[in-house]
Amino acid sequence: MAGPGRQSKLEQAGGPADASGVPEMATIIGYKLRRAQLLVFQDFIDSFAELPLRPAEFSVLALIARTPGLKQSDIAARLGIKRANFVSLMDGLERRGLAERRKAAGDKRSHSLHLTEQGNRFVARMVELWQAHEQRLVDSLGGAAERDRLIALLDRIIGAKG
Amino acid sequence: MAGPGRQSKLEQAGGPADASGVPEMATIIGYKLRRAQLLVFQDFIDSFAELPLRPAEFSVLALIARTPGLKQSDIAARLGIKRANFVSLMDGLERRGLAERRKAAGDKRSHSLHLTEQGNRFVARMVELWQAHEQRLVDSLGGAAERDRLIALLDRIIGAKG
DNA sequence: TATTGTTATACTCTATAACTATA
DNA sequence: TATAGTTATAGAGTATAACAATA
Numbered sequence: 156m157a158g159p160g161r162q163s164k165l166e167q168a169g170g171p172a173d174a175s176g177v178p179e180m181a182t183i184i185g186y187k188l189r190r191a192q193l194l195v196f197q198d199f200i201d202s203f204a205e206l207p208l209r210p211a212e213f214s215v216l217a218l219i220a221r222t223p224g225l226k227q228s229d230i231a232a233r234l235g236i237k238r239a240n241f242v243s244l245m246d247g248l249e250r251r252g253l254a255e256r257r258k259a260a261g262d263k264r265s266h267s268l269h270l271t272e273q274g275n276r277f278v279a280r281m282v283e284l285w286q287a288h289e290q291r292l293v294d295s296l297g298g299a300a301e302r303d304r305l306i307a308l309l310d311r312i313i314g315a316k317g
Numbered sequence: 318m319a320g321p322g323r324q325s326k327l328e329q330a331g332g333p334a335d336a337s338g339v340p341e342m343a344t345i346i347g348y349k350l351r352r353a354q355l356l357v358f359q360d361f362i363d364s365f366a367e368l369p370l371r372p373a374e375f376s377v378l379a380l381i382a383r384t385p386g387l388k389q390s391d392i393a394a395r396l397g398i399k400r401a402n403f404v405s406l407m408d409g410l411e412r413r414g415l416a417e418r419r420k421a422a423g424d425k426r427s428h429s430l431h432l433t434e435q436g437n438r439f440v441a442r443m444v445e446l447w448q449a450h451e452q453r454l455v456d457s458l459g460g461a462a463e464r465d466r467l468i469a470l471l472d473r474i475i476g477a478k479g
Numbered sequence: 480t481a482t483t484g485t486t487a488t489a490c491t492c493t494a495t496a497a498c499t500a501t502a
Numbered sequence: 503t504a505t506a507g508t509t510a511t512a513g514a515g516t517a518t519a520a521c522a523a524t525a
Contacts (some may be wrong), residue, residue, distance in 0.1 A: 176444045177382040180396070184454050184464060185361055186376060188354040190397065191471040195347040211492090214348060220339040228506060234342070235352065240493065242508060256507095264501045264506040275337075282338045292346050296473050302346060308467045309353040311458050373515085390483060402516065404485060418484095426483040426524045 195292065202288035206280060211236065211244060213281065219254055219268050220278050226265045227256070253277050357454065364450035368442060373398065373406060375443065381416055381430050382440050388427045389418065415439050 172178050180186050199210055208216075214234050219225070231241035245268070248254040253274035256266035270278060293302045334340050342348050361372055370378075376396050381387070387395075393403035407430070410416040415436035418428035432440060455464045 172444075173383055175382065175441065176448070177379050177440060178444070178447065178451075179383065180376055180379065182468065184451065184467065185354070185357040185372060187468050187471040187475070188350065188357055189372070191474045192347070192350040192354045193397070194475060195350055199347055209491090210347060210351070214342055217339050217342060220337065221335055221341065226506075235355070237494065238507070239495080239509080259506095262502075262506080264499095266507075278339060279337065282334075282340070285340065286338075289340075289346065292474065295476065296470060301470060301473075304466070305346065305470045306344065306349050308458060308463060308470070309349040311463075312353045312454065313349070313356060314457065371514090388483080399517070400484070401486080401518080424483080424525075428484075 198291065199285075199288055202284050203281075206277070206284060208281065212248060213285065215244060215248065216253065216270070216274070216278055216281065219270055220275075223269045224267045226259065227268060228265070230268055248274075360453065361447075361450055364446050365443075368439070368446060370443065374410060375447065377406060377410065378415065378432070378436065378440055378443065381432055382437075385431045386429045388421065388424075389430060390427070392430055410436075 171182055196210055199213075203213075211234070215230060218230055218233060227241060227245065228238050230236075231238045236244070245254070245256065249256065252271055254268060254270050255274075257269060259265040259267045293299055296302050296305060333344055358372055361375075365375075373396070377392060380392055380395060389403060389407065390400050393400045398406070407416070407418065411418065414433055416430060416432050417436075419431060421427040421429045455461055458464050458467060
C-alpha cells in the first residue's frame with residue numbers, strides 16, 4: 156500500500172490536500188454523498204407535507220405496489236431494513252389503512268404484504284408528489300442523461316448489493 | 318403540474334415505472350444516494366478499526382487541521398452540525414487529547430479550536446487510513462476522472478450550500 | 480437585544496438479543 | 503435446528519428550547 160516513491164504520486168486518491176496531506180472536505184466522496192443525500196431527503200419530506208410520508212415508508216409502499224404478496228422479510232431485506240425495525244414501520248402503514256398483512260398460503264409463520272384499496276389510491280397521489288420531487292432533482296442535475304450518469308456512478312459504489 | 322397530454326411524457330422524471338406509474342427503487346436518485354452513502358460510511362468505519370473515528374470526527378479534525386483557530390460555531394456551521402450537538406463531539410476530541418479549545422483573543426464568549434501535538438500525529442495517521450479508503454472508492458468508480466464527475470454531479474444537487 | 484457555548488431533552492434511525500410459533 | 507415475526511432495548515444522529523456570559 157505504501158511503498159517508496161509515494162511522494163511522487165500525491166493526490167492519487169483524494170483531491171487537493173495541503174502540505175500535510177489533509178484533504179479538503181469539498182473533495183471527499185463520502186462527505187459530498189452525505190450532504191447531497193440529506194438535502195434530497197429534506198426535499199422529499201417537504202414535498203410530502205400534504206401527505207406525510209417518510210422515505211422508508213415510500214419505499215415500502217412502492218415495493219409492495221410493484222410486487223404484492225412478498226413476505227415481510229423479503230421486503231425488509233430488499234430495502235436494507237432490519238426485520239426487527241420493519242415491524243413498527245409496517246404497523247404504521249397498517250394503522251393508516253394503506254397496507255395489510257395477510258396469512259401466507261403455505262407457510263404459517265410468514266405474512267404476505269399487500270396494499271389496501273385505500274392504499275392504492277394513496278399510492279397514486281404519492282407517485283404524483285414524488286414525480287414533482289424527482290423532476291426537481293433531475294432539473295438540478297441538468298437533465299435525465301445526467302441523472303442516468305449519476306445513478307450509474309452510484310451503482311459502481313454499491314456494486315452487487317444494489 | 319398534471320395537464321392533459323401527460324401520458325405522452327411518461328418517465329420524464331423517474332425511470333422505468335409500471336402501468337400505475339410506481340417507480341422502481343433502482344431508478345430513484347434519493348434511494349441510490351442513501352444506499353451508496355451508507356456503504357461508503359461503513360467502509361470508512363471499517364477502515365478506521367485501528368484508530369476508532371467516526372466520519373463526523375474525521376471532518377472536524379480535518380477542518381481544524383487545515384484552518385486552525387476558527388471559532389467552534391464556525392466549524393460546526395461549515396460541517397452542517399448544530400452547535401448544540403457539536404459540544405459533546407468536541408468534548409470527545411478534547412478528552413482524547415487530539416484537539417483543544419482556547420480562549421479567543423477578542424471575543425470572550427467564543428473558543429478557537431486547535432489540534433494538540435498528539436492531534437497532529439493522529440491526523441497524519443488518520444490521513445493515511447483515509448487515503449486507503451478513498452482509493453478503494455476511486456477504484457470502484459473506475460478512476461479519478463469518474464470521481465470528479467461524481468462530485469460535480471453531487472455539487473449540482475447541493476447547489477450553493479456546499 | 481443578539482450571539483457563543485452549553486445543558487437538557489426528545490425523536491428518529493439503526494443494531495442486537497431473546498422470545499414464540501412454526502418449519 | 504432453523505426461520506418469520508415480534509418485543510425490548512440501547513446507541514447513534516439530529517432537532518429545539520432555554521440558560522449564563524458576553525457582545
